[in-house]
Amino acid sequence: MLETIILCMSASIIFSQVVLAMLVLCPRCKLISPNLVSLPQTAIARREIALTFDDGPHEEITPQILDHLDLHNAKATFFCIGEKVAVYPDLVAEIIRRGHSVENHSYRHHTFFAFGSPNLLENEISKTQKMIEAATHGIAPRFFRAPFGFRSPFLGGVLRRMSLRHVAWTRRGYDTTCRNPDTVFRRLSRNLAAGDILLLHDGNSRRATTGHAVVLDVLPRLLELCKHKKLHSVSLSTIFTDIQTLPTDRQPNQYK
Numbered sequence: 001m002l003e004t005i006i007l008c009m010s011a012s013i014i015f016s017q018v019v020l021a022m023l024v025l026c027p028r029c030k031l032i033s034p035n036l037v038s039l040p041q042t043a044i045a046r047r048e049i050a051l052t053f054d055d056g057p058h059e060e061i062t063p064q065i066l067d068h069l070d071l072h073n074a075k076a077t078f079f080c081i082g083e084k085v086a087v088y089p090d091l092v093a094e095i096i097r098r099g100h101s102v103e104n105h106s107y108r109h110h111t112f113f114a115f116g117s118p119n120l121l122e123n124e125i126s127k128t129q130k131m132i133e134a135a136t137h138g139i140a141p142r143f144f145r146a147p148f149g150f151r152s153p154f155l156g157g158v159l160r161r162m163s164l165r166h167v168a169w170t171r172r173g174y175d176t177t178c179r180n181p182d183t184v185f186r187r188l189s190r191n192l193a194a195g196d197i198l199l200l201h202d203g204n205s206r207r208a209t210t211g212h213a214v215v216l217d218v219l220p221r222l223l224e225l226c227k228h229k230k231l232h233s234v235s236l237s238t239i240f241t242d243i244q245t246l247p248t249d250r251q252p253n254q255y256k
Contacts, residue, residue: 049232062202079144
């Protein structure tokens with residue numbers, strides 16, 4: 001009888017750990033903590049989408065992305081890695097100067113970020129907040145995206161305390177692994193609609209067979225498609241201008 005009870009308890013523990021691991025590794029899941037996976041109805045009514053770029057800034061690719069966005073009068077959101085912000089603060093400032101938003105993507109983009117302690121998570125995020133705020137002359141991020149989208153069960157509480165909101169995505173092109181721009185474009189453009197959050201990369205973008213970064217081959221086509229569909233790419237900071245839409249009752253820029 002005792003052995004049966006122990007076996008049942010062991011099986012229950014193993015099952016709960018497997019379920020938790022699956023939730024951690026599910027970027028669009030909302031069960032662990034609040035998670036923005038699409039834009040609010042107000043943005044949908046305005047036919048807005050959010051183009052987001054991760055893992056930058058990149059000294060070569062980011063400026064070209066900014067130029068493409070300028071040509072189409074489009075605004076985007078850049079989830080930047082703290083270590084790279086420290087190396088290219090002027091480029092981060094340029095992103096802001098051109099009307100885009102710079103958000104938090106952790107300091108080191110560690111593979112095992114989701115399995116860190118609450119203190120580690122907070123240190124990574126806080127350090128990046130300060131780095132971005134220094135580079136942008138006082139404009140602190142309001143949004144966070146976990147490395148690879150993998151979220152610790154502790155992350156929600158950390159983000160709440162720092163008045164940050166986690167952002168996932170509606171669709172992604174896998175431009176860090178796929179070398180075919182046509183495939184990446186197809187993944188991003190299929191049934192593209194207002195309210196979508198698109199994930200691309202200025203850092204770590206795969207190189208196509210032509211030698212160009214895949215994101216630079218895809219972005220102009222994507223912006224043309226948005227124009228054809230009468231969709232407007234807007235930064236997250238612009239979309240969520242109403243204080244009441246923020247995740248906590250704190251005012252913006254209170255991250256200390």
